[in-house]
Amino acid sequence: MTEKVLITGLPSLLGTGLITTAPKRFHLTGTYLTSPPSRLGNTGIKLLPLNVTEKAAIAEVIQIVKPTIIIHLAAVSDIDYCQKHRSEAEAVNLAGTRNVVEAAKKADCYLIFMSSVMVFDGRKGDGYDEEDKPQSLNVYGQTKLAAEELVKQSNLKWLIVRLTTLYGWQPKRARLNPISWMLNELAADRKLEMVTDRYTNPIDNLTASKAIWQLIDKKLTGIYHIGGQDVVSRYEWAKAVAGAFGYSTKLITPVTSGVFTSLAPRPKYAILKTERIEKAIGYRPPNLVEGLQGMSKK
Numbered sequence: 001m002t003e004k005v006l007i008t009g010l011p012s013l014l015g016t017g018l019i020t021t022a023p024k025r026f027h028l029t030g031t032y033l034t035s036p037p038s039r040l041g042n043t044g045i046k047l048l049p050l051n052v053t054e055k056a057a058i059a060e061v062i063q064i065v066k067p068t069i070i071i072h073l074a075a076v077s078d079i080d081y082c083q084k085h086r087s088e089a090e091a092v093n094l095a096g097t098r099n100v101v102e103a104a105k106k107a108d109c110y111l112i113f114m115s116s117v118m119v120f121d122g123r124k125g126d127g128y129d130e131e132d133k134p135q136s137l138n139v140y141g142q143t144k145l146a147a148e149e150l151v152k153q154s155n156l157k158w159l160i161v162r163l164t165t166l167y168g169w170q171p172k173r174a175r176l177n178p179i180s181w182m183l184n185e186l187a188a189d190r191k192l193e194m195v196t197d198r199y200t201n202p203i204d205n206l207t208a209s210k211a212i213w214q215l216i217d218k219k220l221t222g223i224y225h226i227g228g229q230d231v232v233s234r235y236e237w238a239k240a241v242a243g244a245f246g247y248s249t250k251l252i253t254p255v256t257s258g259v260f261t262s263l264a265p266r267p268k269y270a271i272l273k274t275e276r277i278e279k280a281i282g283y284r285p286p287n288l289v290e291g292l293q294g295m296s297k298k
């Protein structure tokens, strides 16, 4: 049976992955804030303008699309920007999610909310599972955590997906992800100062998206963590990227996070464990080298 899915913030890295991996039975409509619809190329997917901070606008979009499923991606996700613009981060990530939740309630939709490893403080060296108590170090993580609470208390059928750091090819003009940033720097022969004392298990946008569709297809509810197989520091990660894309590693310089005094605080171990999703859908992410090789062939 065809199901109508509304995806907020579709012209994004994760949105691109969701479009690429969507099972045929889902009919997608997306929303954008600033990007023109042409960003979606020839996918044929309809895009509607939406600012999630405007309550009436989301109700209107839902009335037009009549979805049974809403995937809420729209967010201000730049961690350092959020740290300096708390009220904007709260308006979009928290109040915006409240607007989406209220509208989803009226339409009785299955709501999928995208959250982040940034809800944790990163003191646990072996990573976090879904039962661990979140406590965020930065504004972005705090807004995501508060929004999770709204979703949980909504009485809707809900799914919260927490992601580690995503990488992949994002649409033109979308926010750079760590790999697209590293590739720009490597291509320009600029020195890359990469930290050796912050760790994550990054995941490519296509693997994450496939897993999200499988969770949705099974109509699963609750919280699920998605991350990659390998844990790396940014320094190790940059060297792997250079290797996969044929760049020299000579300009990649190890530094400690103390060098970047103006950046938002980040967890030392931004690592998510994935046992729950492995059991639920047989999730098996590629290792980092396989993930990067997959990206370098596209």
Ligand SMILES: NC(=O)c1ccc[n+]([C@@H]2O[C@H](COP(=O)([O-])OP(=O)(O)OC[C@H]3O[C@@H](n4cnc5c(N)ncnc54)[C@H](OP(=O)(O)O)[C@@H]3O)[C@@H](O)[C@H]2O)c1
Pocket (backbone or CB within 6 Å): 008, 009, 010, 011, 012, 013, 014, 015, 032, 033, 034, 035, 050, 051, 052, 053, 072, 073, 074, 075, 076, 077, 078, 092, 096, 114, 115, 116, 117, 162, 163, 164, 165, 166, 167, 174, 175, 177
């Ligand atoms: N990327 C990661 O590593 C990562 C990790 C964990 C969780 N997440 C979460 O996963 C989701 C997708 O992340 P992403 O990195 O692929 O995308 P992103 O760069 O966070 O972009 C999100 C989208 O939100 C839209 N947006 C921003 N403010 C809005 C507003 N006021 N109203 C409506 N739309 C608005 C943007 O639209 P325009 O481009 O049209 O302006 C953009 O398409 C986000 O919720 C993010 O927080 C991402």
